[in-house]
Amino acid sequence: MSTPATVAFETLGCKLNQYETDAIATELRERGFVVVDGTHGADAYVINSCTVTNKADRKSRNTLNRAVRSAGNTGVVVLTGCFVDSHKEDLVDTTATYVVDNAHKNTIPHVLDAHFRGEVIDPNDLDPNVFGFAPPTRIFHTRTNLKIQDGCDNFCTFCIIPFVRGRARSRPAEAVLQEARHAIENGTRELVLTGVNMSRYIADGTDFVELVHRILALDGDFRLRISSLEPDQLDQRFVDLFQHPKMCPHLHLCLQSGSDRILLAMRRMYTVSQYRDVVKRLRTVDPDFTITTDVIVGFPGEGEQEFAESMAVTDSADVAHVHMFPYSLRSGTRAERMPHHVTSDEKRARGTRLQEAAQRRKRRIRERFVGRRQRVLVEQVSTTPEGPVATGLSEYYHPVRISTDPDIVQANTFYDVEVTALGSGEDPPLIARLLAV
Numbered sequence: 001m002s003t004p005a006t007v008a009f010e011t012l013g014c015k016l017n018q019y020e021t022d023a024i025a026t027e028l029r030e031r032g033f034v035v036v037d038g039t040h041g042a043d044a045y046v047i048n049s050c051t052v053t054n055k056a057d058r059k060s061r062n063t064l065n066r067a068v069r070s071a072g073n074t075g076v077v078v079l080t081g082c083f084v085d086s087h088k089e090d091l092v093d094t095t096a097t098y099v100v101d102n103a104h105k106n107t108i109p110h111v112l113d114a115h116f117r118g119e120v121i122d123p124n125d126l127d128p129n130v131f132g133f134a135p136p137t138r139i140f141h142t143r144t145n146l147k148i149q150d151g152c153d154n155f156c157t158f159c160i161i162p163f164v165r166g167r168a169r170s171r172p173a174e175a176v177l178q179e180a181r182h183a184i185e186n187g188t189r190e191l192v193l194t195g196v197n198m199s200r201y202i203a204d205g206t207d208f209v210e211l212v213h214r215i216l217a218l219d220g221d222f223r224l225r226i227s228s229l230e231p232d233q234l235d236q237r238f239v240d241l242f243q244h245p246k247m248c249p250h251l252h253l254c255l256q257s258g259s260d261r262i263l264l265a266m267r268r269m270y271t272v273s274q275y276r277d278v279v280k281r282l283r284t285v286d287p288d289f290t291i292t293t294d295v296i297v298g299f300p301g302e303g304e305q306e307f308a309e310s311m312a313v314t315d316s317a318d319v320a321h322v323h324m325f326p327y328s329l330r331s332g333t334r335a336e337r338m339p340h341h342v343t344s345d346e347k348r349a350r351g352t353r354l355q356e357a358a359q360r361r362k363r364r365i366r367e368r369f370v371g372r373r374q375r376v377l378v379e380q381v382s383t384t385p386e387g388p389v390a391t392g393l394s395e396y397y398h399p400v401r402i403s404t405d406p407d408i409v410q411a412n413t414f415y416d417v418e419v420t421a422l423g424s425g426e427d428p429p430l431i432a433r434l435l436a437v
Contacts (some may be wrong), residue, residue: 005116008038009140010049011061012145013050015194015227017081020105020146022136027109035139035420038067044076044112047096048105049083051164053328057083068071068095076115080105085164085179085322099209101126102165135241142379142392142412144188145227148176148211154230157238157267158299158327165196170203172213173211174324177218184220187411189377190248190393191215194227199234209237221414223377224396228252229295231278237263239281242289250290250397253278259306262299272313279317288368292321297354298347300338304409307350311357320365320397324351324359359426366398369419369430376400390415391429400431409434 005029011021024046025035036042049060060083067077079096097115098124099106103233106125114121130150138144151166152159174385180191193212195201201208209349215224225248241247251276257263260272282289295310326347329336362420378392379403390409402409402417409415417432 003349004032005043005112006036006041007044007046007112008036008067009044010038011048011140012059013048013052013082015145015192016147016150016196017048017050018141019131019136019147020196021046022141022145024048024105024108025139028112029137031109031113031140032113038070040282041070042075043116044078045071046078046080046108046112047234048204049079051082051086051160053325054142055328056289057087060071064094064096071097076112078108078112078221080108082161082164087159097269098123103130104289106132108407109134128213129164130166130169131175135179135187138188138412140417142377143190143192143225144183145192145194146176146180146183146192149198149201152197152376153200154197154269157265157338158296158330160330160333161196163332168197168200170201172203173206175206176211177214178374180215181218182223184218187412188222189414190223190225192225192227197230198226199229199232199238207361209235210239212241216241216246219433222246225249225397226251228254230254230269231275234278236281239278239285242282242285246396248397249282249288250292250395251282251288252292252294254317255293255310255313255317256296256305257299257302258295258301258310262302262306265301265335266296266299267334270308275313276292276317277281284367288396288429290320290365290398291317292397294320294323294325295354296325296327297350298342300335300342301340302327303343307354309356314358315361318361318365319358320362322354324354324358326351340400363422363428366428367422368429369394369396372419372424374398374400374419374430374432376402376417377404378409378411378413378415381409381411394430399427400432401429402432402434404434 009021011017050056071077077096078098080100084101103317104123106129107123111121111123149170151168152162153168155162174302223246256263378390381390389403416435419430419432423429
């Protein structure tokens with residue numbers, strides 16, 4: 001092409017997908033592509049899909065269809081991600097130009113580069129490598145995700161992820177450290193560790209806790225956040241990590257159910273008591289430690305009592321945000337064959353109750369920070385009808401909104417603020433004033 005090819009991305013699902021999209025976009029930009037938002041068209045569209053629920057499947061299909069319509073007869077559409085691995089037979093006659101499974105996702109920059117040079121390459125003919133991505137730069141996000149692990153060996157009865165992401169694999173520690181160092185040297189202020197089952201990380205004799213210690217020892221003005229963990233195998237060594245000043249006092253600690261009977265049916269590797277114990281020990285490090293979680297509503301066999309137990313655990317653990325999933329039947333999983341499936345109407349009703357309680361609790365938790373000092377990583381400075389506003393995240397993972405002079409505050413920079421009020425809405429931000437710069 002006489003002018004650089006443009007490429008737009010749509011990323012669905014988890015932070016692992018976000019990391020891989022960032023890495024693909026980085027490499028394509030290094031190869032001369034121009035990354036655009038796709039609103040006004042693009043030469044290529046990359047859809048990084050999700051399949052964790054039926055809703056995710058529908059969204060993946062709809063996103064693909066929109067991209068195909070936008071691409072027309074001349075554009076290129078690449079469909080990749082977990083939806084590809086779970087629907088291979090259905091995608092034989094897809095309208096996408098290239099269909100790339102998770103194992104070959106790292107080949108997308110090479111495939112697209114070759115395409116626009118007039119060469120058609122089958123991604124399956126290239127070497128797969130789930131860790132073979134370029135170090136991502138901050139194209140879409142201020143924070144930088146850092147992939148340390150992929151796949152899962154747990155085979156929970158409801159989950160399709162081991163079938164679409166494969167068995168657990170850990171990235172070599174030196175490769176993780178090299179990418180972390182590269183990100184920090186290039187201005188990253190917050191690293192977010194991501195993977196499918198990170199607490200099981202083990203590579204070259206380095207376990208998860210030791211890897212985190214080694215990242216924290218790197219030079220630079222940055223903070224470290226852990227995206228999502230299972231509650232099992234989190235010992236005191238792990239809890240002690242949060243005494244380090246660079247560690248964010250926040251953890252997405254997966255619950256799924258507050259009923260031991262349902263956890264056993266799900267084939268989860270922990271009990272409610274173990275979950276509560278991890279939360280208790282984290283709160284001994286910091287009483288305000290932020291816990292967020294996932295809860296599945298309406299798993300086969302869940303009755304009113306078991307649902308009430310989930311409500312009780314999220315309340316007693318003072319969970320700041322609940323990512324609620326109505327149970328979604330996944331073909332090929334053991335839960336598909338279980339008796340006593342819950343009706344859609346009942347799942348919706350329970351989900352509404354859970355979310356309403358979580359919304360009230362979120363507001364109560366954030367109100368505690370009014371009048372207190374927080375350290376905020378500003379992610380965006382924009383102009384609103386009320387004037388210039390900076391927005392970002394506190395170390396406790398709460399959104400913060402600062403009215404400020406745009407000549408003073410810059411994105412991707414830490415600022416100390418005093419919280420003066422709590423905003424409105426479903427995700428109410430902390431309203432803050434800037435302290436001395």
